[in-house]
Amino acid sequence: xxxxxxxxxxxxxxxxxxxxxxxxxxxxxxxxxxxxxxxxxxxxxxxxxxxxxxxxxxxxxxxxxxxxxxxxxxxxxxxxxxxxxxxxxxxxxxxxxxxxxxxxxxxxxxxxxxxxxxxxxxxxxxxxxxxxxxxxxxxxxxxxxxxxxxxxxxxxxxxxxxxxxxxxxxxxxxxxxxxxxxxxxxxxxxxxxxxxxxxxxxxxxxxxxxxxxxxxxxxxxxxxxxxxxxxxxxxxxxxxxxxxxxxxxxxxxxxxxxxxxxxxx
Amino acid sequence: xxxxxxxxxxxxxxxxxxxxxxxxxxxxxxxxxxxxxxxxxxxxxxxxxxxxxxxxxxxxxxxxxxxxxxxxxxxxxxxxxxxxxxxxxxxxxxxxxxxxxxxxxxxxxxxxxxxxxxxxxxxxxxxxxxxxxxxxxxxxxxxxxxxxxxxxxxxxxxxxxxxxxxxxxxxxxxxxxxxxxxxxxxxxxxxxxxxxxxxxx
Numbered sequence: 130x131x132x133x134x135x136x137x138x139x140x141x142x143x144x145x146x147x148x149x150x151x152x153x154x155x156x157x158x159x160x161x162x163x164x165x166x167x168x169x170x171x172x173x174x175x176x177x178x179x180x181x182x183x184x185x186x187x188x189x190x191x192x193x194x195x196x197x198x199x200x201x202x203x204x205x206x207x208x209x210x211x212x213x214x215x216x217x218x219x220x221x222x223x224x225x226x227x228x229x230x231x232x233x234x235x236x237x238x239x240x241x242x243x244x245x246x247x248x249x250x251x252x253x254x255x256x257x258x259x260x261x262x263x264x265x266x267x268x269x270x271x272x273x274x275x276x277x278x279x280x281x282x283x284x285x286x287x288x289x290x291x292x293x294x295x296x297x298x299x300x301x302x303x304x305x306x307x308x309x310x311x312x313x314x315x316x317x318x319x320x321x322x323x324x325x326x327x328x329x330x331x332x333x334x335x336x337x338x339x340x341x342x343x344x345x346x347x348x349x350x351x352x353x354x355x356x357x358x359x360x361x362x363x364x365x366x367x368x369x370x371x372x373x374x375x376x377x378x379x380x381x382x383x384x385x386x387x388x389x390x391x392x393x394x
Numbered sequence: 395x396x397x398x399x400x401x402x403x404x405x406x407x408x409x410x411x412x413x414x415x416x417x418x419x420x421x422x423x424x425x426x427x428x429x430x431x432x433x434x435x436x437x438x439x440x441x442x443x444x445x446x447x448x449x450x451x452x453x454x455x456x457x458x459x460x461x462x463x464x465x466x467x468x469x470x471x472x473x474x475x476x477x478x479x480x481x482x483x484x485x486x487x488x489x490x491x492x493x494x495x496x497x498x499x500x501x502x503x504x505x506x507x508x509x510x511x512x513x514x515x516x517x518x519x520x521x522x523x524x525x526x527x528x529x530x531x532x533x534x535x536x537x538x539x540x541x542x543x544x545x546x547x548x549x550x551x552x553x554x555x556x557x558x559x560x561x562x563x564x565x566x567x568x569x570x571x572x573x574x575x576x577x578x579x580x581x582x583x584x585x586x587x588x589x590x591x592x593x594x595x
Contacts, residue, residue: 375509
Protein backbone atom coordinates (compact mmCIF):
# COMPACT_ATOMS: atom_id res chain seq x y z
CA UNK A 130 0.00 0.00 0.00
CA UNK A 131 2.25 2.72 -1.24
CA UNK A 132 0.20 5.29 -3.07
CA UNK A 133 -1.46 8.06 -1.15
CA UNK A 134 -5.20 7.98 -0.60
CA UNK A 135 -5.55 4.22 -1.04
CA UNK A 136 -7.76 2.46 1.43
CA UNK A 137 -7.23 -0.97 2.92
CA UNK A 138 -8.84 -3.16 5.55
CA UNK A 139 -6.76 -5.42 7.80
CA UNK A 140 -6.71 -7.03 11.22
CA UNK A 141 -4.31 -5.41 13.69
CA UNK A 142 -3.02 -5.57 17.25
CA UNK A 143 -2.38 -2.21 18.95
CA UNK A 144 1.22 -2.19 20.19
CA UNK A 145 1.59 1.34 21.57
CA UNK A 146 -0.12 4.68 21.67
CA UNK A 147 0.69 8.27 22.36
CA UNK A 148 -1.33 11.47 22.38
CA UNK A 149 -1.15 13.70 19.35
CA UNK A 150 -2.48 17.24 19.14
CA UNK A 151 -5.79 18.22 20.72
CA UNK A 152 -7.74 14.96 20.65
CA UNK A 153 -5.88 12.56 18.32
CA UNK A 154 -3.79 9.53 19.10
CA UNK A 155 -0.75 8.18 17.32
CA UNK A 156 -0.87 4.39 17.41
CA UNK A 157 1.64 1.75 16.40
CA UNK A 158 -0.19 -1.19 14.86
CA UNK A 159 1.02 -4.66 14.00
CA UNK A 160 -1.19 -5.52 11.05
CA UNK A 161 -1.80 -8.85 9.40
CA UNK A 162 -1.30 -7.58 5.86
CA UNK A 163 1.16 -4.67 6.12
CA UNK A 164 3.31 -5.49 9.15
CA UNK A 165 4.17 -2.76 11.65
CA UNK A 166 2.80 0.68 10.79
CA UNK A 167 2.11 3.97 12.53
CA UNK A 168 -1.33 5.48 12.12
CA UNK A 169 -3.34 8.41 13.44
CA UNK A 170 -6.66 7.79 15.16
CA UNK A 171 -8.39 11.14 14.86
CA UNK A 172 -10.48 12.57 17.68
CA UNK A 173 -10.48 9.41 19.80
CA UNK A 174 -9.66 11.22 23.03
CA UNK A 175 -12.99 13.07 23.00
CA UNK A 176 -15.47 11.40 25.35
CA UNK A 177 -18.09 11.15 22.61
CA UNK A 178 -15.70 9.51 20.11
CA UNK A 179 -17.35 6.42 18.70
CA UNK A 180 -14.03 4.73 18.00
CA UNK A 181 -12.41 5.41 21.40
CA UNK A 182 -13.12 2.03 22.99
CA UNK A 183 -11.99 0.24 19.85
CA UNK A 184 -8.40 1.51 19.95
CA UNK A 185 -7.08 -0.02 23.17
CA UNK A 186 -3.63 -1.46 23.79
CA UNK A 187 -3.12 -5.20 23.24
CA UNK A 188 -6.51 -5.74 21.62
CA UNK A 189 -7.32 -7.20 18.20
CA UNK A 190 -9.27 -4.90 15.91
CA UNK A 191 -10.23 -4.65 12.29
CA UNK A 192 -9.03 -1.32 10.95
CA UNK A 193 -9.66 0.54 7.73
CA UNK A 194 -6.58 2.57 6.85
CA UNK A 195 -6.00 5.29 4.34
CA UNK A 196 -2.60 6.60 3.47
CA UNK A 197 -2.11 10.23 4.45
CA UNK A 198 0.81 12.50 3.64
CA UNK A 199 3.27 11.01 6.17
CA UNK A 200 1.20 8.60 8.24
CA UNK A 201 -1.68 6.23 7.82
CA UNK A 202 -5.05 7.40 9.08
CA UNK A 203 -7.47 5.02 10.77
CA UNK A 204 -10.82 5.78 9.16
CA UNK A 205 -12.82 2.94 10.69
CA UNK A 206 -12.14 0.54 13.51
CA UNK A 207 -14.01 -2.37 15.01
CA UNK A 208 -12.87 -4.22 18.12
CA UNK A 209 -12.69 -7.95 17.41
CA UNK A 210 -11.15 -9.36 20.60
CA UNK A 211 -10.60 -7.26 23.74
CA UNK A 212 -8.63 -9.97 25.65
CA UNK A 213 -10.52 -8.95 28.78
CA UNK A 214 -8.75 -11.47 31.01
CA UNK A 215 -5.54 -9.46 30.59
CA UNK A 216 -6.98 -6.24 31.99
CA UNK A 217 -7.61 -7.34 35.55
CA UNK A 218 -4.13 -8.68 36.26
CA UNK A 219 -0.85 -6.75 36.51
CA UNK A 220 1.26 -9.81 35.63
CA UNK A 221 -0.81 -10.49 32.52
CA UNK A 222 -0.59 -6.80 31.51
CA UNK A 223 3.17 -6.99 32.00
CA UNK A 224 3.49 -10.06 29.78
CA UNK A 225 1.14 -8.64 27.12
CA UNK A 226 3.30 -5.53 27.12
CA UNK A 227 6.44 -7.70 26.76
CA UNK A 228 4.88 -9.49 23.76
CA UNK A 229 4.09 -6.14 22.14
CA UNK A 230 7.50 -4.72 23.00
CA UNK A 231 9.26 -7.66 21.30
CA UNK A 232 7.25 -7.29 18.08
CA UNK A 233 7.73 -3.52 18.14
CA UNK A 234 11.51 -3.83 18.54
CA UNK A 235 12.13 -6.70 16.12
CA UNK A 236 9.70 -5.83 13.31
CA UNK A 237 10.81 -3.57 10.49
CA UNK A 238 8.24 -0.96 9.38
CA UNK A 239 5.77 -2.10 6.73
CA UNK A 240 7.10 -5.62 6.38
CA UNK A 241 4.45 -8.31 6.47
CA UNK A 242 5.32 -11.17 8.88
CA UNK A 243 2.27 -13.46 9.02
CA UNK A 244 3.84 -15.98 11.45
CA UNK A 245 4.60 -13.20 13.93
CA UNK A 246 1.07 -11.79 13.63
CA UNK A 247 -0.52 -15.18 14.29
CA UNK A 248 1.89 -15.80 17.16
CA UNK A 249 1.05 -12.47 18.81
CA UNK A 250 -2.71 -13.13 18.56
CA UNK A 251 -2.22 -16.68 19.88
CA UNK A 252 0.13 -15.45 22.61
CA UNK A 253 -2.47 -12.98 23.92
CA UNK A 254 -5.07 -15.77 23.85
CA UNK A 255 -2.78 -18.14 25.77
CA UNK A 256 -2.08 -15.44 28.36
CA UNK A 257 -5.84 -15.09 28.89
CA UNK A 258 -6.30 -18.77 29.81
CA UNK A 259 -7.15 -19.15 33.50
CA UNK A 260 -4.55 -20.93 35.61
CA UNK A 261 -1.94 -20.99 32.83
CA UNK A 262 1.79 -20.85 33.69
CA UNK A 263 2.42 -17.28 32.51
CA UNK A 264 6.21 -17.71 32.50
CA UNK A 265 5.88 -20.77 30.25
CA UNK A 266 3.62 -18.86 27.82
CA UNK A 267 6.17 -16.08 27.74
CA UNK A 268 9.18 -18.37 27.14
CA UNK A 269 7.30 -20.19 24.35
CA UNK A 270 6.32 -16.87 22.77
CA UNK A 271 9.86 -15.47 23.08
CA UNK A 272 11.37 -18.50 21.39
CA UNK A 273 8.88 -18.51 18.54
CA UNK A 274 9.00 -14.76 17.99
CA UNK A 275 12.80 -15.12 17.58
CA UNK A 276 12.04 -17.85 15.06
CA UNK A 277 9.46 -15.77 13.17
CA UNK A 278 11.83 -12.80 13.01
CA UNK A 279 14.64 -14.98 11.67
CA UNK A 280 16.78 -15.11 14.83
CA UNK A 281 16.02 -18.64 16.01
CA UNK A 282 18.91 -20.07 18.09
CA UNK A 283 20.20 -23.46 16.94
CA UNK A 284 19.08 -26.27 19.24
CA UNK A 285 19.67 -29.37 17.13
CA UNK A 286 23.15 -28.86 15.70
CA UNK A 287 26.24 -27.33 17.34
CA UNK A 288 26.38 -23.59 16.61
CA UNK A 289 30.15 -23.81 15.99
CA UNK A 290 30.83 -27.32 14.65
CA UNK A 291 27.49 -27.96 12.96
CA UNK A 292 27.30 -31.64 14.01
CA UNK A 293 24.13 -33.15 15.51
CA UNK A 294 23.84 -32.56 19.25
CA UNK A 295 23.42 -35.50 21.59
CA UNK A 296 20.91 -35.38 24.47
CA UNK A 297 23.42 -34.58 27.22
CA UNK A 298 24.71 -31.53 29.13
CA UNK A 299 25.76 -28.84 26.63
CA UNK A 300 26.73 -25.18 26.50
CA UNK A 301 24.86 -22.13 25.22
CA UNK A 302 26.37 -19.11 23.53
CA UNK A 303 24.50 -15.89 22.86
CA UNK A 304 27.23 -14.74 20.47
CA UNK A 305 27.28 -17.99 18.45
CA UNK A 306 23.48 -17.96 18.45
CA UNK A 307 22.68 -21.34 19.94
CA UNK A 308 23.77 -24.50 21.67
CA UNK A 309 27.43 -25.47 21.49
CA UNK A 310 28.74 -28.97 22.20
CA UNK A 311 31.34 -29.64 24.88
CA UNK A 312 34.23 -30.12 22.42
CA UNK A 313 33.64 -26.87 20.58
CA UNK A 314 32.88 -24.90 23.75
CA UNK A 315 36.33 -25.66 25.15
CA UNK A 316 38.53 -22.58 25.14
CA UNK A 317 35.69 -20.18 24.25
CA UNK A 318 34.66 -17.42 26.64
CA UNK A 319 31.02 -16.37 27.19
CA UNK A 320 29.73 -19.94 27.26
CA UNK A 321 26.88 -20.71 29.67
CA UNK A 322 26.44 -24.23 30.96
CA UNK A 323 23.24 -25.79 29.63
CA UNK A 324 22.12 -28.69 31.83
CA UNK A 325 20.30 -31.52 30.04
CA UNK A 326 16.82 -30.89 31.59
CA UNK A 327 16.87 -27.26 30.38
CA UNK A 328 18.22 -28.31 26.96
CA UNK A 329 15.37 -30.83 26.65
CA UNK A 330 12.66 -28.26 27.45
CA UNK A 331 14.17 -25.80 24.94
CA UNK A 332 14.15 -28.41 22.15
CA UNK A 333 10.67 -29.57 23.06
CA UNK A 334 9.37 -25.97 22.98
CA UNK A 335 11.04 -25.37 19.62
CA UNK A 336 9.38 -28.25 17.77
CA UNK A 337 6.04 -28.66 19.57
CA UNK A 338 2.69 -26.94 19.46
CA UNK A 339 1.60 -24.88 22.47
CA UNK A 340 -1.11 -27.43 23.30
CA UNK A 341 1.64 -29.99 24.02
CA UNK A 342 3.82 -27.52 25.94
CA UNK A 343 1.13 -26.02 28.17
CA UNK A 344 0.62 -29.24 30.14
CA UNK A 345 4.29 -29.36 31.21
CA UNK A 346 5.17 -28.69 34.83
CA UNK A 347 8.42 -26.79 34.88
CA UNK A 348 10.31 -26.38 38.16
CA UNK A 349 11.64 -23.00 39.38
CA UNK A 350 15.29 -23.81 38.61
CA UNK A 351 14.58 -24.78 35.01
CA UNK A 352 12.33 -21.72 34.66
CA UNK A 353 15.16 -19.54 35.88
CA UNK A 354 17.56 -20.99 33.28
CA UNK A 355 15.03 -20.79 30.44
CA UNK A 356 14.35 -17.12 31.19
CA UNK A 357 18.05 -16.30 31.46
CA UNK A 358 18.93 -17.97 28.16
CA UNK A 359 16.05 -16.48 26.15
CA UNK A 360 16.26 -12.99 27.65
CA UNK A 361 20.04 -12.82 27.25
CA UNK A 362 19.62 -13.84 23.60
CA UNK A 363 16.98 -11.15 23.03
CA UNK A 364 18.92 -8.42 24.84
CA UNK A 365 22.05 -9.35 22.87
CA UNK A 366 20.16 -9.04 19.56
CA UNK A 367 18.30 -5.83 20.45
CA UNK A 368 21.20 -4.23 22.33
CA UNK A 369 18.57 -2.88 24.70
CA UNK A 370 16.95 -3.74 28.02
CA UNK A 371 13.37 -4.98 28.00
CA UNK A 372 11.22 -2.37 29.77
CA UNK A 373 8.35 -4.80 30.37
CA UNK A 374 10.66 -7.25 32.17
CA UNK A 375 11.68 -4.50 34.60
CA UNK A 376 7.99 -3.79 35.16
CA UNK A 377 7.18 -7.48 35.79
CA UNK A 378 9.97 -7.61 38.35
CA UNK A 379 8.45 -4.62 40.20
CA UNK A 380 5.00 -6.21 40.24
CA UNK A 381 6.40 -9.41 41.73
CA UNK A 382 8.31 -7.44 44.37
CA UNK A 383 5.16 -5.54 45.36
CA UNK A 384 3.21 -8.78 45.71
CA UNK A 385 5.87 -10.38 47.86
CA UNK A 386 5.85 -7.31 50.08
CA UNK A 387 2.07 -7.55 50.50
CA UNK A 388 2.33 -11.22 51.50
CA UNK A 389 5.07 -10.33 54.00
CA UNK A 390 4.01 -6.96 55.52
CA UNK A 391 7.07 -6.91 57.80
CA UNK A 392 9.18 -6.10 54.75
CA UNK A 393 10.13 -2.39 54.72
CA UNK A 394 9.16 -0.11 51.85
CA UNK B 395 13.69 32.12 4.35
CA UNK B 396 16.29 32.68 7.05
CA UNK B 397 17.80 35.62 5.15
CA UNK B 398 14.44 37.33 4.68
CA UNK B 399 13.28 37.13 8.29
CA UNK B 400 15.00 38.99 11.13
CA UNK B 401 16.49 36.66 13.80
CA UNK B 402 14.10 37.92 16.49
CA UNK B 403 11.16 36.75 14.38
CA UNK B 404 12.57 33.32 13.52
CA UNK B 405 13.48 32.83 17.17
CA UNK B 406 9.84 33.18 18.23
CA UNK B 407 8.64 30.97 15.36
CA UNK B 408 11.08 28.27 16.47
CA UNK B 409 9.94 28.61 20.07
CA UNK B 410 6.26 28.26 19.12
CA UNK B 411 6.86 25.26 16.89
CA UNK B 412 8.35 23.36 19.83
CA UNK B 413 4.91 23.37 21.49
CA UNK B 414 2.73 20.26 21.15
CA UNK B 415 0.28 20.44 18.25
CA UNK B 416 1.91 23.53 16.72
CA UNK B 417 3.51 23.16 13.31
CA UNK B 418 5.68 25.70 11.51
CA UNK B 419 2.67 27.25 9.70
CA UNK B 420 0.76 27.84 12.92
CA UNK B 421 3.95 29.10 14.59
CA UNK B 422 4.46 31.70 11.84
CA UNK B 423 0.83 32.77 12.01
CA UNK B 424 1.01 33.28 15.80
CA UNK B 425 4.25 35.23 15.45
CA UNK B 426 2.85 37.56 12.78
CA UNK B 427 -0.29 38.07 14.79
CA UNK B 428 1.82 39.23 17.74
CA UNK B 429 3.89 41.50 15.48
CA UNK B 430 0.76 43.32 14.36
CA UNK B 431 -1.15 43.24 17.69
CA UNK B 432 -0.84 46.05 20.26
CA UNK B 433 2.24 45.86 22.44
CA UNK B 434 0.36 44.98 25.64
CA UNK B 435 -0.75 41.64 24.11
CA UNK B 436 2.80 40.38 23.76
CA UNK B 437 3.88 41.96 27.06
CA UNK B 438 1.07 40.18 28.92
CA UNK B 439 2.05 36.94 27.21
CA UNK B 440 5.73 37.25 28.09
CA UNK B 441 4.88 38.10 31.69
CA UNK B 442 2.56 35.10 31.94
CA UNK B 443 5.25 32.84 30.51
CA UNK B 444 7.84 33.98 33.05
CA UNK B 445 5.43 33.64 35.98
CA UNK B 446 4.40 30.18 34.83
CA UNK B 447 7.79 28.77 35.68
CA UNK B 448 8.93 31.08 38.49
CA UNK B 449 5.77 31.20 40.61
CA UNK B 450 4.51 27.62 40.39
CA UNK B 451 5.54 24.56 42.34
CA UNK B 452 4.14 21.17 43.34
CA UNK B 453 1.90 21.09 46.42
CA UNK B 454 3.77 19.21 49.16
CA UNK B 455 0.62 17.23 50.03
CA UNK B 456 -1.28 16.45 46.81
CA UNK B 457 1.46 17.24 44.23
CA UNK B 458 -0.91 19.36 42.17
CA UNK B 459 0.56 22.49 40.58
CA UNK B 460 0.15 25.52 42.84
CA UNK B 461 1.60 28.94 43.65
CA UNK B 462 1.62 28.34 47.42
CA UNK B 463 2.28 25.00 49.04
CA UNK B 464 0.10 23.47 50.51
CA UNK B 465 -2.34 24.31 47.74
CA UNK B 466 -5.70 26.03 48.41
CA UNK B 467 -7.57 22.70 48.17
CA UNK B 468 -5.36 20.99 50.75
CA UNK B 469 -5.61 24.04 53.08
CA UNK B 470 -9.40 24.33 52.81
CA UNK B 471 -10.85 23.26 56.18
CA UNK B 472 -14.35 22.98 54.71
CA UNK B 473 -13.17 20.18 52.44
CA UNK B 474 -13.18 16.58 53.59
CA UNK B 475 -9.47 15.84 54.09
CA UNK B 476 -10.10 12.12 54.63
CA UNK B 477 -11.32 11.40 51.08
CA UNK B 478 -8.66 11.38 48.37
CA UNK B 479 -9.27 11.23 44.63
CA UNK B 480 -6.21 9.82 42.84
CA UNK B 481 -5.76 11.25 39.32
CA UNK B 482 -3.10 11.03 36.61
CA UNK B 483 -2.66 14.73 35.76
CA UNK B 484 -3.39 18.21 37.11
CA UNK B 485 -5.95 18.73 34.32
CA UNK B 486 -7.94 15.80 35.73
CA UNK B 487 -8.30 17.77 38.97
CA UNK B 488 -9.79 20.60 36.92
CA UNK B 489 -12.24 18.15 35.32
CA UNK B 490 -13.41 16.78 38.69
CA UNK B 491 -13.67 20.30 40.16
CA UNK B 492 -15.90 21.32 37.24
CA UNK B 493 -18.55 18.90 38.46
CA UNK B 494 -18.83 21.04 41.61
CA UNK B 495 -20.06 18.04 43.59
CA UNK B 496 -16.82 16.63 45.01
CA UNK B 497 -15.81 18.03 48.42
CA UNK B 498 -12.73 15.94 49.21
CA UNK B 499 -9.06 16.37 48.29
CA UNK B 500 -6.78 15.05 45.55
CA UNK B 501 -3.55 13.23 44.84
CA UNK B 502 -1.86 13.83 41.48
CA UNK B 503 0.34 10.95 40.25
CA UNK B 504 1.79 12.87 37.26
CA UNK B 505 1.38 10.08 34.73
CA UNK B 506 0.24 6.50 34.34
CA UNK B 507 2.15 3.23 34.28
CA UNK B 508 3.19 2.30 30.75
CA UNK B 509 5.75 -0.53 30.67
CA UNK B 510 6.38 -0.22 26.91
CA UNK B 511 7.28 3.46 27.25
CA UNK B 512 9.46 2.70 30.26
CA UNK B 513 7.19 4.57 32.69
CA UNK B 514 7.20 2.42 35.80
CA UNK B 515 5.82 2.88 39.32
CA UNK B 516 8.92 4.84 40.37
CA UNK B 517 8.13 7.63 37.93
CA UNK B 518 4.81 8.36 39.64
CA UNK B 519 3.98 9.95 43.01
CA UNK B 520 2.97 6.57 44.44
CA UNK B 521 5.32 6.36 47.39
CA UNK B 522 4.13 9.86 48.36
CA UNK B 523 0.51 8.61 48.42
CA UNK B 524 1.38 5.77 50.78
CA UNK B 525 3.35 8.12 53.07
CA UNK B 526 0.46 10.55 53.06
CA UNK B 527 -2.05 7.89 54.13
CA UNK B 528 0.34 6.58 56.79
CA UNK B 529 0.82 10.08 58.20
CA UNK B 530 -2.84 11.11 58.44
CA UNK B 531 -5.98 8.94 58.72
CA UNK B 532 -7.86 8.53 55.43
CA UNK B 533 -11.35 7.05 55.08
CA UNK B 534 -11.54 6.48 51.34
CA UNK B 535 -9.25 6.50 48.32
CA UNK B 536 -11.14 7.00 45.04
CA UNK B 537 -9.07 5.91 42.06
CA UNK B 538 -9.88 8.14 39.07
CA UNK B 539 -7.18 7.16 36.59
CA UNK B 540 -8.20 7.02 32.92
CA UNK B 541 -10.34 4.07 31.79
CA UNK B 542 -7.70 2.64 29.44
CA UNK B 543 -4.97 0.00 29.71
CA UNK B 544 -2.40 2.33 31.32
CA UNK B 545 -4.98 3.80 33.71
CA UNK B 546 -6.24 0.35 34.71
CA UNK B 547 -2.71 -0.90 35.35
CA UNK B 548 -2.05 2.18 37.48
CA UNK B 549 -5.33 1.66 39.37
CA UNK B 550 -4.41 -1.94 40.17
CA UNK B 551 -0.96 -0.88 41.29
CA UNK B 552 -2.39 1.82 43.58
CA UNK B 553 -4.84 -0.72 45.00
CA UNK B 554 -2.05 -3.19 45.80
CA UNK B 555 0.03 -0.48 47.48
CA UNK B 556 -2.82 1.03 49.51
CA UNK B 557 -4.65 -2.17 50.43
CA UNK B 558 -2.28 -3.20 53.29
CA UNK B 559 -3.03 0.16 54.98
CA UNK B 560 -6.66 -0.86 55.56
CA UNK B 561 -8.27 2.03 53.68
CA UNK B 562 -11.50 1.73 51.67
CA UNK B 563 -10.59 1.80 47.97
CA UNK B 564 -13.09 2.64 45.22
CA UNK B 565 -12.80 3.08 41.47
CA UNK B 566 -14.80 5.46 39.28
CA UNK B 567 -17.58 3.68 37.34
CA UNK B 568 -17.22 2.94 33.64
CA UNK B 569 -20.19 3.18 31.39
CA UNK B 570 -22.11 5.01 28.73
CA UNK B 571 -21.37 8.65 27.96
CA UNK B 572 -24.22 11.17 28.20
CA UNK B 573 -25.66 11.92 24.79
CA UNK B 574 -24.14 8.72 23.45
CA UNK B 575 -25.73 6.13 21.23
CA UNK B 576 -26.00 2.53 22.39
CA UNK B 577 -25.45 1.03 18.94
CA UNK B 578 -22.04 2.69 18.62
CA UNK B 579 -20.76 1.71 22.06
CA UNK B 580 -17.94 -0.85 22.08
CA UNK B 581 -18.55 -4.20 23.77
CA UNK B 582 -16.12 -3.59 26.66
CA UNK B 583 -17.79 -0.34 27.69
CA UNK B 584 -21.23 -1.89 27.37
CA UNK B 585 -20.18 -4.85 29.53
CA UNK B 586 -18.81 -2.50 32.19
CA UNK B 587 -22.02 -0.48 32.04
CA UNK B 588 -23.99 -3.66 32.78
CA UNK B 589 -21.67 -4.62 35.63
CA UNK B 590 -21.98 -1.17 37.18
CA UNK B 591 -25.75 -0.73 36.63
CA UNK B 592 -27.61 0.86 39.53
CA UNK B 593 -31.11 0.86 41.03
CA UNK B 594 -33.35 3.56 39.58
CA UNK B 595 -33.93 6.27 42.12
